[in-house]
Amino acid sequence: MDEERQWISAVLAGDKQAYAHIIHKYKNPLYATILRMTKNQQDAHDLVQEAFIKIYHQLGKYDGKGSFSSWIYRVAINHCMDEFRKKRYKMKVVEVRDDHMVDAHHPEVIFLKKEKNRQLEKLIETLPEEDRLILLLRYVNERSYEEISTLVNLPLSSVRNKLHRAKKKLRETVNRDEGGYFHEMSNNQ
Secondary structure: OHHHHHHHHHHHOOOHHHHHHHHHHHHHHHHHHHHHHHOOHHHHHHHHHHHHHHHHHHHHHOOOOOOHHHHHHHHHHHHHHHHHHHHOOOOOOOOOOOOOOOOOOOHHHHHHHHHHHHHHHHHHHOOOHHHHHHHHHHHHOOOOHHHHHHHHOOOHHHHHHHHHHHHHHHHHHHHHHHOOHHHHHHHHO
16 A cells, blocks of 8 residues: 555655556556446447546545545446446446366366356346446455445445345346356255
């Protein structure tokens, strides 16, 4: 955090090169989150660039009270939600690919993991936009309930309720035999 404060101070003092450190640290996590929201690499790339421009211009508004990473996520997500509202863009979830995962001794394990990820992504796509975003922030980006509350501008109780209802809906979908892989797994246990 001290390093981030130094970067922020340097940027605010006019050192534009210091901003490269902030971009380098946060570009991949922000891109992953936005890609899962848009399901379009070019749109995600564009939104991340626009978000970093907005973050740069609003850097002076960061008051240091909360974590810098939460503040960056809030600015980026707010920017994306504004763009979605403008374009009536539908958030979607991108298919997870484990191409880097190689286990030559157990090819069936690789297939099952890929199938599980594909089915999970399909299940998550059935949720409303805001519920998907909260689920992604909690389980993909590992954000706390408090951080999510701040990021999506909802009371903590609403975040907990939405997350609970989203997980319940996913379980119900699985139990209705619409969950494919997950339905089979729940019946085999």
